Amino acid sequence: MALEIENLTKRFGKFPAVNNVSLTVEQGEFMALLGPSGSGKTTLLRSIGGLDLPEEGTLRFDGQDITHQPARERRVGFVFQAYALFRHMTVARNIAFGLDVKPWSSRPSRREIRARVDALLARMQLDGLGDRYPSQLSGGQRQRVALARALAIEPRILLLDEPFGALDAKVRKDLRQWLRALHDETKLTTIMVTHDQDEALALADRVAVMNRGKIEQVGTPADLRSTPATPFVKDFLAS
Ligand SMILES: Nc1ncnc2c1ncn2[C@@H]1O[C@H](COP(=O)(O)OP(=O)(O)OP(=O)(O)O)[C@@H](O)[C@H]1O
Numbered sequence: 633m634a635l636e637i638e639n640l641t642k643r644f645g646k647f648p649a650v651n652n653v654s655l656t657v658e659q660g661e662f663m664a665l666l667g668p669s670g671s672g673k674t675t676l677l678r679s680i681g682g683l684d685l686p687e688e689g690t691l692r693f694d695g696q697d698i699t700h701q702p703a704r705e706r707r708v709g710f711v712f713q714a715y716a717l718f719r720h721m722t723v724a725r726n727i728a729f730g731l732d733v734k735p736w737s738s739r740p741s742r743r744e745i746r747a748r749v750d751a752l753l754a755r756m757q758l759d760g761l762g763d764r765y766p767s768q769l770s771g772g773q774r775q776r777v778a779l780a781r782a783l784a785i786e787p788r789i790l791l792l793d794e795p796f797g798a799l800d801a802k803v804r805k806d807l808r809q810w811l812r813a814l815h816d817e818t819k820l821t822t823i824m825v826t827h828d829q830d831e832a833l834a835l836a837d838r839v840a841v842m843n844r845g846k847i848e849q850v851g852t853p854a855d856l857r858s859t860p861a862t863p864f865v866k867d868f869l870a871s
């Protein structure tokens with residue numbers, strides 16, 4: 633299994649935003665974190681990526697304890713809701729960013745970086761857009777650039793926080809299918825935060841339903857629909 637989260641607690645002051653959460657994500661799995669606003673989805677995702685430091689619990693990746701490992705050493709690809717691109721950099725520079733900032737000793741050559749950026753532009757169906765600036769792209773194209781940037785560092789895990797949140801319904805649905813196809817092709821272990829149950833149920837292999845800092849149920853979309861474990865899950869899926 634790729635990721636093991638054991639009894640994780642992250643507090644802000646006395647308030648436990650993530651409260652004693654345990655969850656296992658398999659290698660190559662697409663997991664959704666689903667829950668209402670304030671339920672702790674983003675905090676859990678940030679804790680996995682090393683952007684928030686939990687007070688209690690253990691994180692393991694491929695059996696290795698990464699609880700205290702700095703974010704930049706975790707080889708995590710992050711995509712946030714919106715405005716995550718650098719406005720003053722071209723699309724190509726945005727995608728290359730995570731490679732450009734690597735220390736000299738581990739940085740690929742300029743030629744390699746360029747080849748990797750070109751390959752990602754093609755894969756993301758952004759051919760020919762490398763020299764544009766983010767302001768010259770559509771919302772859906774911008775999110776694909778953000779995804780390309782996250783993938784450029786060849787992450788061990790991809791963390792997505794409401795990646796399509798700012799987009800209209802049609803674009804959102806297209807990107808959803810497109811993301812699933814990309815995942816099937818790359819088999820990259822992926823965790824996506826959403827408060828949109830249709831999105832979670834349509835995309836993910838398994839869904840973890842969160843409420844007030846805890847996971848109420850983890851299961852396949854079919855499990856959740858047929859046998860909701862708690863009244864909260866039942867109500868949330870029915871709403
Ligand atoms: N930096 C912070 N300082 C204090 N409280 C915080 C901080 N970040 C989050 N919280 C609180 O922790 C709780 C969980 O927040 P979180 O952002 O994880 O929720 P979420 O499930 O991602 O919600 P949303 O769907 O609105 O993005 C909320 O009550 C929030 O107010």
Ligand SMILES: [Mg+2]
Nearest residue numbers: 673674675825
């Ligand atoms: Mg959030």
